[in-house]
Amino acid sequence: MKIKVLGSRGKIEPSAPKYQNHSGFLIDDKILIDVGEREFMSTNPETIVFTHFHPDHAYFIPEEEKFTPEIPLFGPQEHPLIPNLKVISGKFDILNYSFTPVPVIHALKLKSLGYIVEKNGKKAFFTGDVAWIEKVHLQQIGKVDVVITEATMINKGGRINRKKDKIFGHTGVPDLVRILGPLTNRIIFSHFGDWFFENVEKNPEKLKEFSTAELEIIPAYDGLEFSF
Ligand SMILES: [Zn+2]
Numbered sequence: 001m002k003i004k005v006l007g008s009r010g011k012i013e014p015s016a017p018k019y020q021n022h023s024g025f026l027i028d029d030k031i032l033i034d035v036g037e038r039e040f041m042s043t044n045p046e047t048i049v050f051t052h053f054h055p056d057h058a059y060f061i062p063e064e065e066k067f068t069p070e071i072p073l074f075g076p077q078e079h080p081l082i083p084n085l086k087v088i089s090g091k092f093d094i095l096n097y098s099f100t101p102v103p104v105i106h107a108l109k110l111k112s113l114g115y116i117v118e119k120n121g122k123k124a125f126f127t128g129d130v131a132w133i134e135k136v137h138l139q140q141i142g143k144v145d146v147v148i149t150e151a152t153m154i155n156k157g158g159r160i161n162r163k164k165d166k167i168f169g170h171t172g173v174p175d176l177v178r179i180l181g182p183l184t185n186r187i188i189f190s191h192f193g194d195w196f197f198e199n200v201e202k203n204p205e206k207l208k209e210f211s212t213a214e215l216e217i218i219p220a221y222d223g224l225e226f227s228f
């Protein structure tokens with residue numbers, strides 16, 4: 001499986017060369033996960049799967065433009081701009097890949113899904129944006145070859161908002177390493193927040209400090225390709 005990071009920037013103002021595009025991952029030049037930029041469509045994906053409908057993952061939302069490419073489109077819930085969206089209700093197959101959705105807590109009013117993508121025994125887990133993932137869901141994931149997650153916040157605890165009994169926002173990189181590390185030997189961090197842009201030369205190294213003997217940390221950038 002080959003994963004190409006098309007966009008590594010979170011929903012923030014700053015950008016830098018190599019860190020300009022909003023979220024998108026291309027699997028084997030065929031399957032696009034999230035479409036943070038219009039230009040990602042020029043990769044001619046055969047299918048698209050959305051993690052959630054925030055504008056940095058679906059470029060057409062702020063422009064209120066209908067999104068109607070004639071390919072299968074999947075997402076966690078209906079969206080008025082995507083009339084042909086298939087709403088995911090459980091495990092599904094696309095091309096020769098199996099997708100297992102994993103419920104992720106992230107936004108107050110939107111559903112979010114992560115996906116375990118599997119082909120020929122190789123497994124990748126894309127988390128999307130994360131405030132938290134319930135233990136019961138983490139326990140069902142088992143071992144994966146790589147986790148692709150987000151790095152909006154570098155501080156422990158991240159930036160979590162609370163409303164009644166709900167939480168939303170982004171947890172921190174240290175928390176993600178703690179909960180996702182046991183699932184894998186490699187974590188790719190993408191979706192960088194403001195902290196990262198304070199020093200784009202040095203901050204990839206700051207992420208790598210979370211590596212251990214059992215865990216390789218791979219900081220993403222626009223165009224990074226990772227095969228396994
Ligand atoms: Zn995002």
Ligand SMILES: [Zn+2]
Nearest residue numbers: 052054106129
């Ligand atoms: Zn989001």
